[in-house]
Amino acid sequence: MSVNKILAAALCLSVTWFTSCKPKGSGNAVGADAAAKTYVAPGKYDELYNFVSGGFSGQLSVYGIPSGRLLRVIPVFSADPEKGWGYSEETKPMLNTSHGYVPWDDLHHVEMSMTDGVADGKWVFVNGNNTPRLARIDLKTFRTAEIIELPNSAGNHSSPFGTENSEYIVAGTRFSVPPDGDKSDVPIKTYKENFKGHISFVSIDKNTGAMDLAFQLKTPGVNFDLARAGKGKSHDWFFFSCYNTEQANTLLEVNASKRDKDFIMAVNWKKAEEYVKAGKGVKQAVTYAHNTFDEATQTAKSEMKKEVTVLDVAAFPDLVYFIPCPKSPHGCDVDPTGEYIVGSGKLAALLPVFSYDKIQAAIAAKSFEPEKYAGVPVIKYEAALYGEVQKPGLGPLHTEFDGKGNAYTSFFVSSEVVKWNIKDLKVLDRQPTYYSVGHLMIPGGNTKKPYGKYLIAYNKITKDRYLPTGPELSQSAQLYDISGDKMQLILDYPTIGEPHYAQAVPAELIKDKQLKIFDINANKHPYKANGEAEAKVVRQGTTVHVYLTTIRSHLTPDNIEGVQLGDEVYFHVTNLEQDWDVPHGFAIKGANNSELLIMPGETTTLKWVPDRIGVFPIYCTDFCSALHQEMSGYVRVSPKGSNVPITFGLGDK
Amino acid sequence: MKKSSLAAITLSVAMCLLIACGGGSSHKEQKSATTNTPSEEPAAANPSYDPKRGEGKFDESNVKVGPLNTAMAAKGKTTAETKCFSCHKTSAEKLVGPGWKGVTARKTPHWIMNFVTNPDPMIDKDPEVQAQLEICLVRMPNQNLTEDEARNILEFMRQNDGAK
Ligand SMILES: [Cu+2]
Numbered sequence: 001m002s003v004n005k006i007l008a009a010a011l012c013l014s015v016t017w018f019t020s021c022k023p024k025g026s027g028n029a030v031g032a033d034a035a036a037k038t039y040v041a042p043g044k045y046d047e048l049y050n051f052v053s054g055g056f057s058g059q060l061s062v063y064g065i066p067s068g069r070l071l072r073v074i075p076v077f078s079a080d081p082e083k084g085w086g087y088s089e090e091t092k093p094m095l096n097t098s099h100g101y102v103p104w105d106d107l108h109h110v111e112m113s114m115t116d117g118v119a120d121g122k123w124v125f126v127n128g129n130n131t132p133r134l135a136r137i138d139l140k141t142f143r144t145a146e147i148i149e150l151p152n153s154a155g156n157h158s159s160p161f162g163t164e165n166s167e168y169i170v171a172g173t174r175f176s177v178p179p180d181g182d183k184s185d186v187p188i189k190t191y192k193e194n195f196k197g198h199i200s201f202v203s204i205d206k207n208t209g210a211m212d213l214a215f216q217l218k219t220p221g222v223n224f225d226l227a228r229a230g231k232g233k234s235h236d237w238f239f240f241s242c243y244n245t246e247q248a249n250t251l252l253e254v255n256a257s258k259r260d261k262d263f264i265m266a267v268n269w270k271k272a273e274e275y276v277k278a279g280k281g282v283k284q285a286v287t288y289a290h291n292t293f294d295e296a297t298q299t300a301k302s303e304m305k306k307e308v309t310v311l312d313v314a315a316f317p318d319l320v321y322f323i324p325c326p327k328s329p330h331g332c333d334v335d336p337t338g339e340y341i342v343g344s345g346k347l348a349a350l351l352p353v354f355s356y357d358k359i360q361a362a363i364a365a366k367s368f369e370p371e372k373y374a375g376v377p378v379i380k381y382e383a384a385l386y387g388e389v390q391k392p393g394l395g396p397l398h399t400e401f402d403g404k405g406n407a408y409t410s411f412f413v414s415s416e417v418v419k420w421n422i423k424d425l426k427v428l429d430r431q432p433t434y435y436s437v438g439h440l441m442i443p444g445g446n447t448k449k450p451y452g453k454y455l456i457a458y459n460k461i462t463k464d465r466y467l468p469t470g471p472e473l474s475q476s477a478q479l480y481d482i483s484g485d486k487m488q489l490i491l492d493y494p495t496i497g498e499p500h501y502a503q504a505v506p507a508e509l510i511k512d513k514q515l516k517i518f519d520i521n522a523n524k525h526p527y528k529a530n531g532e533a534e535a536k537v538v539r540q541g542t543t544v545h546v547y548l549t550t551i552r553s554h555l556t557p558d559n560i561e562g563v564q565l566g567d568e569v570y571f572h573v574t575n576l577e578q579d580w581d582v583p584h585g586f587a588i589k590g591a592n593n594s595e596l597l598i599m600p601g602e603t604t605t606l607k608w609v610p611d612r613i614g615v616f617p618i619y620c621t622d623f624c625s626a627l628h629q630e631m632s633g634y635v636r637v638s639p640k641g642s643n644v645p646i647t648f649g650l651g652d653k
Numbered sequence: 654m655k656k657s658s659l660a661a662i663t664l665s666v667a668m669c670l671l672i673a674c675g676g677g678s679s680h681k682e683q684k685s686a687t688t689n690t691p692s693e694e695p696a697a698a699n700p701s702y703d704p705k706r707g708e709g710k711f712d713e714s715n716v717k718v719g720p721l722n723t724a725m726a727a728k729g730k731t732t733a734e735t736k737c738f739s740c741h742k743t744s745a746e747k748l749v750g751p752g753w754k755g756v757t758a759r760k761t762p763h764w765i766m767n768f769v770t771n772p773d774p775m776i777d778k779d780p781e782v783q784a785q786l787e788i789c790l791v792r793m794p795n796q797n798l799t800e801d802e803a804r805n806i807l808e809f810m811r812q813n814d815g816a817k
Binding site: 517519520521530531532533549551552553554556576577578579580582625626627651 | 797
């Protein structure tokens with residue numbers, strides 16, 4: 001132990017020496033034993049999986065914590081040629097929407113499926129902010145299993161947040177817009193009359209995870225920012241932060257910041273569920289895509305749905321209440337007990353903490369403002385308020401909890417993370433971030449049982465933190481040890497896209513459930529080749545189906561002739577391997593979509609339309625064995641109407 | 654856990670030294686710091702390996718062969734078509750891996766069962782497989798055969814070699 005201490009001291013000295021040449025102040029927050037706390041030796045696993053929003057990359061990244069090592073990028077809303085996602089015939093339908101194929105999005109928030117208010121490691125839900133979508137990722141395969149589009153919505157920002165048993169995942173529109181349909185062509189300046197907010201409640205099947213747009217709440221036209229479900233005693237409630245209660249439609253920077261207070265909207269979702277069950281909802285004709293990936297056929301299908309049930313909140317007096325919250329609230333976070341709701345007015349100089357019990361008492365006593373807001377009762381600020389954290393910092397955004405009675409709030413303008421006590425509302429510690437922190441996350445920090453050991457700050461600006469890389473620098477995550485009284489910065493690492501929210505869970509919850517191969521005998525793909533004997537080339541008019549197999553280290557067939565200009569060629573590639581971590585790739589010269597990456601036991605299809613005559617090499621792109629470079633072949637393309645017959649073979653076969 | 658964090662610190666210090674000394678002879682420190690990394694036992698250090706039996710679940714007591722079971726052999730052939738024939742011919746000719754003709758005369762039934770269900774450690778340890786790897790250069794993949802599938806394939810190999 002003493003040796004350990006000496007070594008740690010030596011390390012501390014060297015760290016201090018290294019950081020002393022950094023800009024003034026930027027090394028102060030670094031913990032002395034940072035390296036020992038974040039070092040994960042070769043061959044060892046990280047303690048936690050960390051699922052991090054990929055922002056405008058449209059993807060979800062997976063990091064190991066505490067090492068900060070990037071483990072995987074899961075394609076969700078954006079096409080990914082590396083994995084053939086959105087390019088293979090099987091996955092193209094996943095990116096279908098009512099606008100057609102939309103191969104990108106802006107992925108902001110991450111929510112794990114929960115049981116009893118704690119992450120259960122089954123699925124991760126993420127939102128597409130641009131073309132409003134919600135996706136479910138299966139944590140057995142680390143693949144996107146389902147994407148549902150949201151009608152009547154624009155800018156799906158207040159999403160995806162879930163109830164304690166993932167009964168519902170909600171998706172609130174950031175931009176209020178005229179509801180979908182033929183009456184939506186209205187002057188923009190009629191915002192107040194014609195624009196509406198919609199909150200989608202998507203139900204989740206407990207066993208399969210299947211998503212269903214159960215109903216929507218139609219609300220006054222405001223901007224919904226974030227949301228959180230209640231916990232424990234507040235289980236039946238959902239809280240949404242809203243800004244632009246001025247209902248401005250231009251120069252929002254000024255016009256949406258006029259009121260002293262905006263709102264947190266409290267929704268009794270159990271009541272909403274009852275009203276829908278009782279048939280009180282209005283059926284509205286809409287169009288939205290619902291895309292599902294079938295693991296048996298390894299093929300996605302996209303279905304256009306035509307109807308949604310809507311509850312107008314103004315028509316139900318006991319369903320929704322507004323709570324005044326200072327200056328454009330961003331985060332709206334519920335503590336582990338379900339009693340405290342922290343509003344973060346991003347332009348406010350204080351943090352209001354609301355009390356669930358007081359909100360209930362205020363509703364019972366009708367402690368409302370004299371005037372409703374667009375037909376919805378407004379609870380008196382003081383009647384709902386537990387207390388205020390005074391002068392916490394500038395630009396509060398998000399709050400997470402450590403389960404020990406403390407809250408941690410990110411401050412964008414003053415670039416810091418501030419720890420404060422929920423009961424006495426006193427600030428306990430503040431540490432700088434580099435720079436302009438947005439979201440922050442404590443593993444389980446949004447649940448009933450936070451894993452209060454680490455905090456990760458996700459920063460928007462990283463000037464001078466990394467070797468410069470031209471005009472743009474990667475955004476960053478910063479890991480803090482929060483096990484002691486003071487937060488200690490222990491690691492700084494770049495992220496993909498712009499990270500927004502994230503989730504993290506102990507590795508044990510996920511790692512042993514991993515699917516290692518797809519069982520080839522369970523493969524129900526209609527174009528599967530069950531062994532090399534079934535590899536073949538079939539012409540049907542001007543369509544050519546190639547049933548091709550891969551195994552270390554050859555393609556079967558590897559010589560194909562008889563393809564003609566004007567043909568559409570479908571390569572259905574079955575990977576015959578049944579060994580973990582042995583995908584094969586498939587590529588052909590001139591392919592104007594992507595390569596394929598086929599997992600063991602899987603069949604994946606690449607469409608190829610040759611644009612000229614000649615001989616086109618095909619090859620495996622994923623280095624698979626010592627003879628990987630030999631894993632190749634040729635496709636001959638002849639002129640249209642040529643008399644070269646379809647032939648195919650491998651070796652002498 | 655303590656040991657590994659000590660190693661972590663040692664390594665970090667070693668790395669700092671490396672930087673500080675401009676890459677001097679810190680080979681020793683690095684080496685000592687990495688002794689913690691798990692590594693496979695080399696073949697030579699494994700005298701317990703029995704090349705007649707191989708390594709795995711099977712031995713003489715649980716793999717018994719008798720008169721040829723043609724139903725099992727037929728099932729074995731079906732499985733082999735999906736999982737084996739990409740690389741093995743039923744003749745003596747080598748494709749990616751060696752041809753199957755005569756394999757049941759060269760190897761014991763339980764060795765075959767062990768090898769097809771547990772190839773990785775045997776490729777590392779078995780002298781004859783090592784020699785074969787030098788010829789083929791492709792490690793036989795683990796095709797995740799069930800015990801039944803493996804037993805059926807063994808029966809097909811016996812049929813292929815003329816067992817009655
Ligand atoms: Cu390959």
